[in-house]
Amino acid sequence: MFNNAQDHVLFAARTHVDRVVMEAFAEAVDEMDEGPAKELMDQVCSLYALASIEEDRAWFLEHGRLNTTRSRAVTAQVNTLCQQLRPHVSTLVDALGIPDGLITAPIAQV
Secondary structure, three states: OOHHHHHHHHHHHHHHHHHHHHHHHHHHHHHOOOOHHHHHHHHHHHHHHHHHHHHOHHHHHHOOOOOHHHHHHHHHHHHHHHHHHHHHHHHHHHHHOOOHHHOOOHHHOO
16 A cells, blocks of 8 residues: 555655754745845745645646646746846855856856
8 A cells, every 4th residue: 555655655755854843944035134135035935835835736637636727826936036136146156155166057157
């Protein structure tokens, strides 16, 4: 029986980790002092949550947890947040300590 539900078990495990990370992220943002840094991290937190939903939208659609209209709205919001965060990419990369050598995508070479 376990093997027959393996896809559901793996999905549940991965989404559990996503939920734990999301809750810790949201809590850390809530504890920040008001200001531009908090606003930026709030957007990043929203992007993390919505990107996770977007990544798994097929599963949510197949199991009736998300309809096509909301699925499209999630993707639209992810795109909007990416556009809003684009001017802050250098700040975010520096804050996360990502070495220059790892920034190889042509879009990162601005």
